[in-house]
Amino acid sequence: MNKKSIKDIDVKGKKVFCRVDFNVPMEDGKVTDDSRIKAAIPTIEYLVDQGARVILASHLGRPKGEAVEELRLGPVGVRLGELLRRDVRKVDEVYGPVVKQAADSLMDGEILLVENVRFEAGEEKNDPELAKEFAAIADIYVNDAFGAAHRAHASTEGIAQHLPAAAGLLMQKELEVLGKALSDPARPFTAIVGGAKVKDKIGVIDNLLDKVDNLIIGGGLAYTFVKAQGHEVGKSLLEKDKLDLANEFMQKAKDKGVNFYMPVDVTVADDFSGDANIKVVPIDEIPSDWEALDIGPETRKKYQEVIESSKLVIWNGPMGVFEIEAFAHGTKAVAEALAGADDTYSVIGGGDSAAAVEKFGLAGQMDHMSTGGGASLEFMEGKELPGVAALNDK
Numbered sequence: 001m002n003k004k005s006i007k008d009i010d011v012k013g014k015k016v017f018c019r020v021d022f023n024v025p026m027e028d029g030k031v032t033d034d035s036r037i038k039a040a041i042p043t044i045e046y047l048v049d050q051g052a053r054v055i056l057a058s059h060l061g062r063p064k065g066e067a068v069e070e071l072r073l074g075p076v077g078v079r080l081g082e083l084l085r086r087d088v089r090k091v092d093e094v095y096g097p098v099v100k101q102a103a104d105s106l107m108d109g110e111i112l113l114v115e116n117v118r119f120e121a122g123e124e125k126n127d128p129e130l131a132k133e134f135a136a137i138a139d140i141y142v143n144d145a146f147g148a149a150h151r152a153h154a155s156t157e158g159i160a161q162h163l164p165a166a167a168g169l170l171m172q173k174e175l176e177v178l179g180k181a182l183s184d185p186a187r188p189f190t191a192i193v194g195g196a197k198v199k200d201k202i203g204v205i206d207n208l209l210d211k212v213d214n215l216i217i218g219g220g221l222a223y224t225f226v227k228a229q230g231h232e233v234g235k236s237l238l239e240k241d242k243l244d245l246a247n248e249f250m251q252k253a254k255d256k257g258v259n260f261y262m263p264v265d266v267t268v269a270d271d272f273s274g275d276a277n278i279k280v281v282p283i284d285e286i287p288s289d290w291e292a293l294d295i296g297p298e299t300r301k302k303y304q305e306v307i308e309s310s311k312l313v314i315w316n317g318p319m320g321v322f323e324i325e326a327f328a329h330g331t332k333a334v335a336e337a338l339a340g341a342d343d344t345y346s347v348i349g350g351g352d353s354a355a356a357v358e359k360f361g362l363a364g365q366m367d368h369m370s371t372g373g374g375a376s377l378e379f380m381e382g383k384e385l386p387g388v389a390a391l392n393d394k
C-alpha cells in the first residue's frame with residue numbers, strides 16, 4: 001500500500017479522529033451483527049496501546065441529514081465497550097462545543113464515540129465547513145472505514161485535507177488483500193459473480209475479465225447471459241437492454257482465454273416463495289411460466305470443482321435467492337467449497353455474499369471477508385476510492 005498507515009505515524013498523546021464503519025444491522029435497539037465493530041478493534045486497540053486519545057466517528061443507516069432516534073450510535077458504543085472491555089464515552093452530538101470539550105478532556109488511551117455523522121446534512125455533501133469542524137477537535141485523522149471509502153463525505157474525505165491522514169489497520173488489510181488479488185493474483189484465479197442484476201456488476205465483470213482465469217456467473221444476473229446464448233428463461237430475471245453487453249462479455253472472455261462458466265441446470269419455481277412448486281431442469285428447458293431462483297446440482301458440482309482447483313477466488317453476489325431455504329443450496333455449495341478448499345485463498349467481497357456466509361456459519365473459514373459491500377465492488381471495478389485517495393502518501 002502506498003498510503004501511510006497508523007504504524008507510520010506517532011500517535012502518543014495525540015487526539016486521533018478515527019473514522020470507522022459501524023453501519024451495522026440493529027433490531028429493537030440492539031446490534032444484531034457486530035462483525036464490522038469487531039473488524040475495527042485491532043485499530044482501536046493499537047491506538048489505545050500507543051497512548052492516543054481516540055475519537056471514533058461513524059455513520060449508521062441513511063438518516064439524510066437529520067437526527068433519527070433509532071439511528072443513534074448508543075447501542076453501538078455499548079457493544080464496542082463490551083468487546084474492548086473498556087469504557088467508551090459517548091456524546092449525543094456530532095461536533096461543536098460539547099464534542100470539543102469531551103475530546104479535550106480525554107486522557108491518553110481513552111475513547112470517545114461521537115454521534116452518527118449523517119445526522120449532519122454536511123456529511124454526505126462533503127461540506128468543507130463540517131470537515132473543518134471535525135478537524136478542529138483532533139490532531140490526526142485515521143480512516144479505518146473501508147466500507148465507506150467509496151463515499152467522498154466530510155468524515156471520509158474532507159477532513160483528510162486538514163490533518164495528517166493515515167489508514168487504519170482494517171483499511172490497510174482490505175486494500176492489501178483486494179489490491180494483491182487484482183494486481184498480482186495467485187493462479188488459477190477465479191471470480192464468482194452473482195447477485196440480482198447485470199447492471200450492478202458491469203464494471204466488475206469487465207475489469208475482472210482482464211485479470212482472471214475463470215469467471216463463474218450465477219444469481220439473477222445469469223439469466224440475461226442464458227438468454228443471450230439463445231435459451232428461453234421463462235419468468236427469470238432478465239435485463240433485455242443488457243443482452244448485447246452479455247454477448248460482448250462472453251466474446252471478451254473468449255478473446256482473453258478466460259473460462260466462462262454459466263449454469264447448466266437450475267432450480268425453477270412457479271412462484272417467488274418458499275411454498276412454490278419447484279423442480280430442477282436443464283438450462284435449455286426453463287418452462288415459460290416458471291422462474292429460475294437457484295443454480296442446480298450439476299452446476300453446483302461444476303462450480304465446486306473450479307473452486308477447488310483455484311488458488312485464489314473472489315466472490316461477489318449470491319448464486320440464488322439464498323434468503324429462502326429452498327433456493328439457498330447454490331450459494332451454500334459455493335460457500336462450503338470455499339470453506340473446505342485448503343489451498344484456495346478465499347476473498348468474500350462483502351454485501352450479500354458476506355451475509356450469506358455469516359448465515360451459513362462459515363465466516364471463520366474464509367481467508368478474507370471484506371467489510372465493504374459497495375466499496376469492495378468499486379474497488380473490484382478498478383475505481384479509486386475517495387476515502388483512500390485522500391490519505392497521505394508514504
Ligand SMILES: Nc1ncnc2c1ncn2[C@@H]1O[C@H](COP(=O)(O)OP(=O)(O)OP(=O)(O)O)[C@@H](O)[C@H]1O
Binds near residue numbers: 200219319321351352
Ligand atoms: N435467480 C435469482 N432470481 C431473483 N433474485 C435473485 C436470484 N439470485 C439471487 N437473487 C437475489 O439477489 C440479491 C442480491 O443481489 P445484489 O446484487 O444486491 O447482491 P450483492 O452484490 O451480493 O450485494 P451488495 O450489493 O450488497 O454488495 C439477493 O437478495 C438474492 O435473493
Ligand SMILES: O=C(O)[C@H](O)COP(=O)(O)O
Binds near residue numbers: 023061062151372374
Ligand atoms: O454498508 C455499507 O456498504 C457502508 O456502510 C456504506 O453505506 P452507504 O451505502 O449508506 O453509504
